Amino acid sequence: MTTVRRGTKLPARWQLLVCGLLLLSSCSQEPLTAADPHADLPVPTRASHSSFSTTHASGIEIPFRTELKVQVPAELTDVLAFYRAELGKRGWQEKPDGMMVAADRALLAFASPKGPGVLRLDRAEGETTVDLVQRNTEIAAKANVLPISGQARLIFGYLVPDVASLVINDQTIKIEGGENHPQTLDLPPGTYSYQLLVSGHLVRTDTITLAADEAWDLHGDKEPSQVY
CATH class of the missing domain: 2.60.40.1120 (Carboxypeptidase-like, regulatory domain)
Structure with a gap:
């Protein structure tokens, strides 16, 4: 058994272990950042999984609905703060109608430059699940979907x-x-x-x-x- 006393000089191997633990602790507290700051739908750098899906009309290349699903090993409050900041940078305006924020889930509606947007967050098993949808009003009208x-x-x-x-x-x-x-x-x-x-x-x-x-x-x- 090794006892560490205040003021005692640690062996080199223990110093490395303590420094490593401190580094991990500090990393876990770092704020979330966008993996691609230019992406229309941002993905946090610490995401464990992400996927995109789009809905198109026949003969129209631009999608009228884009959906991003992400899993992030971070607290819901941190993920919510990330998306509020990143979507704000992209011209999304949060709407008060239908907003709901709880400890384990959140639902926010936005007006984005292309059309309505919805952000859903759910917290379970140490991760926050993200479902972000952006709809393109102009393309939906052309596709007779609007x-x-x-x-x-x-x-x-x-x-x-x-x-x-x-x-x-x-x-x-x-x-x-x-x-x-x-x-x-x-x-x-x-x-x-x-x-x-x-x-x-x-x-x-x-x-x-x-x-x-x-x-x-x-x-x-x-x-x-x-x-x-």
Whole structure:
């Protein structure tokens, strides 16, 4: 057993160990910085995992929705401070509507130069999970994805013409079908039950919750997916 007394000179190997521990401690306290300061959606340098996904319309190269998912071994408060600072540098303006910050989760809405943005943070198992979404209003309008202001848009179709229908909000809508011929329906925000039928047979029955200015894809027997 080795006892270290105040004022006692440590052996060289112990000095190296103590210095290493002090270095690790100081590193863990360093503020988060952006791995690429020029990226539209910033990723912290200490991220353990990150992935991007984009949603495009046929024939339009620029995506109308971009999503970044990140896992960071850092406190939620530190990650939140990082994104508030970095998004502010990129011209994102935080909106008070719908803001929620708790010890283990946070939800913030932004107005970005390209369109609406949403930041979601969740804290679990020693890491903070980031879900950052930016929507491009101009491109969404060109792609016929943008709903009427204040409403939500459903996008649906079926490859085989004239055999499918959508039942929602007390309406039965015949799906014309065919490749690259999606139909749209704008609805007020809310939760709706719906059914998809093909040749009179039920393919899917489900509920969907729509928020203002969102767009969702209803695709056969798959779960609805948000596209804007």
